[in-house]
Amino acid sequence: MSQQLKIALPKGSLQAPTLSLFEKAGFNIYTSDRGLRPSSDDSDLDIYMIRAQEIARYIDHGFVDCGITGYDWAYENGVNLEDLATLPYSRASTRPTRWVLVVPENSTVQSVHDLAGKRIATEGMGITKRYLEEKGVEAEVEFSWGATEVKVPDLVDAIVDVTETGSSLRANKLRIVDELLSSFPHFYANPGAYQDDWKKEKMDRIVLMLKGALEARDKVGLKLNLPKSALKDVLEILPSLRRPTVSPLAEDDWVAVETIIGESVARKIIPDLKQLGAEGIIEFPLNKIVP
Numbered sequence: 001m002s003q004q005l006k007i008a009l010p011k012g013s014l015q016a017p018t019l020s021l022f023e024k025a026g027f028n029i030y031t032s033d034r035g036l037r038p039s040s041d042d043s044d045l046d047i048y049m050i051r052a053q054e055i056a057r058y059i060d061h062g063f064v065d066c067g068i069t070g071y072d073w074a075y076e077n078g079v080n081l082e083d084l085a086t087l088p089y090s091r092a093s094t095r096p097t098r099w100v101l102v103v104p105e106n107s108t109v110q111s112v113h114d115l116a117g118k119r120i121a122t123e124g125m126g127i128t129k130r131y132l133e134e135k136g137v138e139a140e141v142e143f144s145w146g147a148t149e150v151k152v153p154d155l156v157d158a159i160v161d162v163t164e165t166g167s168s169l170r171a172n173k174l175r176i177v178d179e180l181l182s183s184f185p186h187f188y189a190n191p192g193a194y195q196d197d198w199k200k201e202k203m204d205r206i207v208l209m210l211k212g213a214l215e216a217r218d219k220v221g222l223k224l225n226l227p228k229s230a231l232k233d234v235l236e237i238l239p240s241l242r243r244p245t246v247s248p249l250a251e252d253d254w255v256a257v258e259t260i261i262g263e264s265v266a267r268k269i270i271p272d273l274k275q276l277g278a279e280g281i282i283e284f285p286l287n288k289i290v291p
Contacts, residue, residue, distance in 0.1 A: 005045055005202045008059065008067030010052035011036070013091040014185065018068060021089060024216070024287050025209035044202060053123075056081060056188060065193035066203050072099060072162075072183035076126040082189040085207045087214060089185065094217075095164045099127055099181040102149075103158045105173045112178055115139050115158055121151045122160035124180075131160075131180045149174060212288035219286055220263045222270075224278040228253050233276055239265060260289065 009018050009029075019029050029047060031038040036049045048064055053076070055069035060079035074081060090097055101120075103109045112135050121144040122128045128141050144151065148159045149172050160180060163169055169176065187207050193199050226234055231246065234257065238244055244259035257278075261269065266283050273281060 002043070003198050004043075005066065005199055006048065006064040007045055007206075008048045008050045008055045008064045008069075010055060010067075010069055010185070011049040012051055014052055014068075014070075015049065017089055017091060018185070021087070021210060021213055024213035025206070026288075027206075027209070059188050059190050062190050062192060064190070065199055066187065066189040068185050068187055070097060070183045071186050072097060072124065072127065072181055074186065074188060075181065075183075076124050078126060080191070082191050082194045083186055084189055084194075084203060085187040085211060087185045087187060087210060089214065089217075090164055093164050096182045096184045097162050097164055098179055099124055099160060099162055099183070100166075100169075100179050101131075101158060101160050101177045102152070102169060102174045103177055104153050105175045107153065107158075107175065109158060109177060112137050118157035120158045120160060121148055121156040123148065124160055124162075127181055128160045208290065209288065212290040215289040215291070216286040218263050219260055219289065220266055221258070221260055221284045221286055222266065223256065223258045223280070223282040223284070224273060225249060225280045226255055226257055226273075227277050228255055230277045231255060231257075234273060234278065237269065237272060237276075239269075260286065 019031065022029055028041045029038050030040065031049065038047050038049060040047055050058060052069045053073050055067045056074040056077045056079045058064050059067050059081055060077070068087065088094065101112060109115060112132070116137050116139060119140045119142060120128060121142050123144050125141060125143055132139055132141070142156070144159070148161045149168070152159055152174070166176065187210065189203055194203065235244065238259060239261055244257050247256045249256055270281055270283070
């Protein structure tokens with residue numbers, strides 16, 4: 001029987017963006033509504049769908065070889081893992097998840113020190129207790145099973161909750177007092193599993209492709225034909241990862257130019273290229289950019 005890599009992927013809010021990232025990286029993963037053991041077109045992978053809060057612990061215990069979970073949950077669980085990559089994506093945007101200390105808008109609390117002897121609700125017990133210890137504040141911390149925002153001010157004095165944009169907090173008339181932690185998903189490995197040559201190579205290859213897919217996010221390829229006389233002017237306005245590729249065409253006084261630019265830049269620059277004499281302009285999507 002061939003070797004397999006046991007990999008845990010987050011179930012819940014990060015599931016859809018994670019599966020989309022794997023697809024762009026070249027790994028098709030097939031799930032069902034209730035399925036916790038999805039299949040894949042890569043027979044080397046033995047995949048587990050697990051809540052992000054638990055993945056770091058299962059990697060640490062060696063039940064799975066590797067997985068993707070937030071830095072916050074690795075920090076929460078206090079585990080010692082091989083951190084192979086930061087993967088800057090999130091459930092609703094490209095911003096990191098932020099753990100914030102929150103009170104009602106009309107609260108008299110202005111800093112964490114005003115919460116001494118008060119009650120704080122959170123799902124991130126370890127994150128919150130370490131933060132309070134660092135600040136020298138003694139407060140009661142209770143675990144919240146969810147719907148944490150509705151617990152202030154009637155049930156607790158403050159909460160520590162996650163946000164990306166802060167829009168939900170503002171909608172609920174809540175105010176951020178301090179930020180405890182900022183977190184993106186990471187690709188973590190069990191240290192023992194990472195010592196296995198086959199597993200290490202497989203993990204490194206997956207990480208390479210995932211990072212390549214993220215690098216290609218919001219970028220497009222651009223091809224165009226151009227009179228040589230306009231090349232200097234075009235190169236001055238054309239941003240790219242590196243200098244564009246310029247190739248001769250059959251007609252001696254024409255060249256082909258190919259480059260990679262930001263997708264938002266394309267809508268601004270293509271009309272300018274046309275005005276400079278470019279023809280046959282082609283914009284095409286990218287799945288991966290591997291430096």
